[in-house]
Amino acid sequence: MASVSISEDSRFGLRRQARLAGxxxxxSGAQLGPVxxxxxxxxxxxxxxxxxxxxxxxxxxxxxxxxxxxVTGKPGWWWRMVGEGKPVDPARHFIVCSNVIGSCMGxxxxxxxDPVTGEPHAMxxxxxxxxxxxxxQAALLDHLxxxxxxxxxxxxxxxxxxxxxxxLFPDRVESCIVIASTARHxxxxxxxxEVGRQAIMADPDWRGGDYYADGKVPSAGxxxxxxxAHITYLSEAGLTEKFGRRLQGRDAKTFGFDADFQxxxxxxxxxxxxxxxxxxxxxxxxxxxxxxxxxAEDHGGSLARAFTASxxxxxxxxxxxDWLYPTAESRVIVHALNASGAQASFVELSSPFGHDxxxxxxxxxxxxxxxxxxxxxx
Amino acid sequence: xxxxxxxxxxxIARTVRQGARVLDVGCGDGALxxxxxxxxxxxxxxxxxxxxxxxxxxxxxxxxxxGDADTDLAYYPDASFDYAILSQTLQTTRRPDLVVEELLRIxxxxxxxxxxxxxxxxxxxLMWGGRMPVTRLLPDTWYDTLNIHHVTVDDFRALVKDRxxxxxxxxxxxxxxxxxxxxxxxxxxxxxxxxxx
Numbered sequence: 001m002a003s004v005s006i007s008e009d010s011r012f013g014l015r016r017q018a019r020l021a022g023x024x025x026x027x028s029g030a031q032l033g034p035v036x037x038x039x040x041x042x043x044x045x046x047x048x049x050x051x052x053x054x055x056x057x058x059x060x061x062x063x064x065x066x067x068x069x070x071v072t073g074k075p076g077w078w079w080r081m082v083g084e085g086k087p088v089d090p091a092r093h094f095i096v097c098s099n100v101i102g103s104c105m106g107x108x109x110x111x112x113x114d115p116v117t118g119e120p121h122a123m124x125x126x127x128x129x130x131x132x133x134x135x136x137q138a139a140l141l142d143h144l145x146x147x148x149x150x151x152x153x154x155x156x157x158x159x160x161x162x163x164x165x166x167x168l169f170p171d172r173v174e175s176c177i178v179i180a181s182t183a184r185h186x187x188x189x190x191x192x193x194e195v196g197r198q199a200i201m202a203d204p205d206w207r208g209g210d211y212y213a214d215g216k217v218p219s220a221g222x223x224x225x226x227x228x229a230h231i232t233y234l235s236e237a238g239l240t241e242k243f244g245r246r247l248q249g250r251d252a253k254t255f256g257f258d259a260d261f262q263x264x265x266x267x268x269x270x271x272x273x274x275x276x277x278x279x280x281x282x283x284x285x286x287x288x289x290x291x292x293x294x295x296a297e298d299h300g301g302s303l304a305r306a307f308t309a310s311x312x313x314x315x316x317x318x319x320x321x322d323w324l325y326p327t328a329e330s331r332v333i334v335h336a337l338n339a340s341g342a343q344a345s346f347v348e349l350s351s352p353f354g355h356d357x358x359x360x361x362x363x364x365x366x367x368x369x370x371x372x373x374x375x376x377x378x
Numbered sequence: 379x380x381x382x383x384x385x386x387x388x389x390i391a392r393t394v395r396q397g398a399r400v401l402d403v404g405c406g407d408g409a410l411x412x413x414x415x416x417x418x419x420x421x422x423x424x425x426x427x428x429x430x431x432x433x434x435x436x437x438x439x440x441x442x443x444x445g446d447a448d449t450d451l452a453y454y455p456d457a458s459f460d461y462a463i464l465s466q467t468l469q470t471t472r473r474p475d476l477v478v479e480e481l482l483r484i485x486x487x488x489x490x491x492x493x494x495x496x497x498x499x500x501x502x503x504l505m506w507g508g509r510m511p512v513t514r515l516l517p518d519t520w521y522d523t524l525n526i527h528h529v530t531v532d533d534f535r536a537l538v539k540d541r542x543x544x545x546x547x548x549x550x551x552x553x554x555x556x557x558x559x560x561x562x563x564x565x566x567x568x569x570x571x572x573x574x575x
Contacts, residue, residue, distance in 0.1 A: 315436065334443050335453035343423065346443045347432040364430075367437045375439020 011144055012041045014067050017106055020139045024101075027292075030126035034115070037140045038106025039063050039098035042082070043090030045146070052146050053088055053373075054137060055097040056154030056161035059229075059286055060278055062105040065097040066090075071277045080361060081153075087370035088153065098140050100133040100161070102285040107136075110281035111212060123209035128285055130157070130293045134164045138172070148172050151373055155179035155358035156325065157286070160293050163333065166310035167295060175313040177369060180322050180358040182329035183303055183336070184294035189324065192232055193287040196225030200280045209281050222280040223271030230270045235321035235354030239263060296336075303336035315372040316346040317365060319357040345372060383413055385554040386465055386491040386570050393489075393547070393572070394418060398460040401425065401484060403447050403477075404467030408435030415440070423459075425450060448472045451480035459485040468492045469525040475537060482575045487546060491570040494550075496530035496563045515567050531563040538573065547572035 011018070015038075022033025040063045045052060055065050055078065062069070066076035066083050082088040088095055099107035102125070110125040141149070152173055154162035159181025166173040182189075200206055203221030211217050231239075243263040247253065250260065259265040296303040314337050318330040327348045337344035349364050351357035358365065383391060387410040394400060397419045402411050405424030408431075414420035424442035426432050435442040443450070447464070448471050462485030464477065469492050471477045481488035493515040500511035510520040518524070531550070538545060550557045550566035557566055 313441065331445075334445070335450075338443070338453045339455055341455065341458060343441045344443055345432075345436045345441050346445075347436060348429055348444055349433070350429065364433050368433050371437030371439050375436075375441075 012044075014040050014042075015070075016040060018140060018143050020136075020143060022139070024132070024135055024139060026126055026132045026135075027129040028127055032101070032108065032126055032132075034108075035101060035136055035139065036106065036108045036112060037098050037101070037136060037143075039096060039140060040065065040067060041097075041144070042066055042095040043093050045094040049094075049146060049148070050150060051093050052141075052149050053093045053095050054141070054149050054152045054165075055082060055088070055095060056133075056137070056152065056158035057097065057100065058154075058156040058158050059290065060226075060274070060283075061158065062103065063097045063099045064105075066095070069277075072273075077359065078155075080359075081366065081369065087366050087373060093150070094146075096141070096144065096146070098137055100157075100286065101136045102128045102133070102282060102289060104279035104282040109279070110209065110285055111279045120210075120212040122212065122281060123284075125281070125285060127292075128289045130160045130164050130289055131168060131298070133289065134161050134168055137161070137165075138169055141172075148174060151175045151177060153177040153179075153369070154181070156181055156355065157290055159325075160290065163295065164293075166312045166314075167299070167306040170309035170311070173310065173312045175315070175372070177315045177317075177372060178330070178333065179317045179365070180319055180325050180355055181316075182325045183333050184296060185291050186329075190291045192228065192324075193291055195228050197284050197287060199224040199228070200284060203280075206280065209284075211280070217275070218280045219272075219275040222275045222278065222283060223268075225280075225283060226274040226278075227267040227271040230267060232324045233354060233356045235323065235352060237321060238352050238354055241352065242266075303332065304339040307337060307340045307342050310342065313343040313372075313375075314345065315368065316344070317358070317368060318346075318348045319351045319354070320348055321350075321352055322355040322357065324355040383409060384465075385551050386549075386568055387413070389549055389551070389556075389570055390463060390465065390489050390491070391418070394420060394461055397421070399423075399458070400461045400463060401454065401459040402463045402465070403451065403481065404464060404470075405431075405435060405440075405442055407431045408438055408440040408442060410463070410465065411435065411440050411442070412438055447477050447480075451477065451484060454480075454484045456483055457486055461485050461487050461489060463489045465489065465491045466493065469527050469529055471527065474527050474529070475541070478537075478543070478573070479541070482543065482573060487572055487574045489570060489572055490534075491568065492529055492534070493525075494531050494563065494566045494569050495528040496532065497567050498564050501564075513567075531566055531569050534569065534571065538571070543573045543575060545571060546574055 020035045022035045023031035099105040114121045152162045152165045159178040200221035203218035206218035246262045248262045248265040299306040316330045318327040334346040400422045402424045411422040432444040462481035503511035549570040550562040551568040
């Protein structure tokens, strides 16, 4: 291959999109193709392509891991972890972050146009799994000329993808960092997602998912889904500290159903700002993919068996106030990794912020990730 | 290589074979693991109960899992390590005998080190002062010490005999120097045993 400098190669850089011919064979048996993947890359691949790190995003995340979000203008969702001088550093690593399929930030999903009909897929889009998201990422890496990942890293649903990677592509993953995540969705996890989906589908504007033509989207339902989910990302102690029973911009209760309490006002704001940037059908599809997620189930009921073909090093991190994916879930993974003889590290970090802690300031998390990544270069 | 290690750890680090697979139970911040990895090419894994210790160990590139020796050893397969190491942790476990059984199931051999409660200083303190000893090796008072099963060299030998374990090596320390086997129960501050089943 002719030597092409990274900067001249249109495959690399910010706000990229690739159309992969596909078709992609999905867990359901359906085929998806062609597949669009929106992604960003940071830094440069080294000569032996040994410095590639894939970052996987969470349910409502996107490819803008370390650059400003085009809709909200906010800095990248994991700027504390990815960037100059951070544990994942474009000065040393070639970093890839792609929007999961099923999402709505440029990758193929229910809102994208079905080339056959010329209309949005809507609910005719095939139901996806976490494994399907990972297969799409692997196809993107093929397109980018990347064979092996020095590391795959993710928190929450990103952690599910990261953990799925060595089970599907054991030869392509050298290390794997799974933060605030799980090896399967619990009944409680599924229950919360079902509340969110029902809120969306109960919105009269949802119309079986065919709401794209007139721009009247099921924003009330999606906002309620987000509000319910947002509670699960926080902790009771965190909510009490931040809001307590304090009233919002008033001295007394109104004896009505306005947002009397600060916590109500906060949640309403979270719901409203979310609908600006997210597609309701994507929310249905991605939560479904998470609910179907159970790595052991895909390996005859044995989680340890899922990792026997992998030589990867693993690092798991949980947070003590995370009740969405509590420490016990990470321990299940650690025990399976120990049983399979894998090199595994695990630590429970302390934080008052619940599940969201992995996105927030945590010098300990950065220290663990940095040390783990450097440890592989011994 | 082992100059800045605690004496019992330095002794273990000198004794393990090059390139061995080692599980360090109660590995602290990973000082022993790092020394064995850097100087003996050992494939070391750790188990440690304290989160900040684990973060420190992982931060230095070691594979350490946060967990409890009393409950989490069950998840390691039989004979998956050449050595299992339990340094200064035996006396803090709920069931020291069961923990050593687990070490000998997981490792082909096990290093066990502990402070000797029958050292003469402790005996004097108890006999003349009538108080639980607070010494250099046992610096905590009775109510805040992590040591819930105080053990002596002779106690440990009796346990080994009772369970039919085999002693492949034993070392006794006074300060940072090795001391005689004779009257170890009286003169050793610290004991290191290498056992197998």
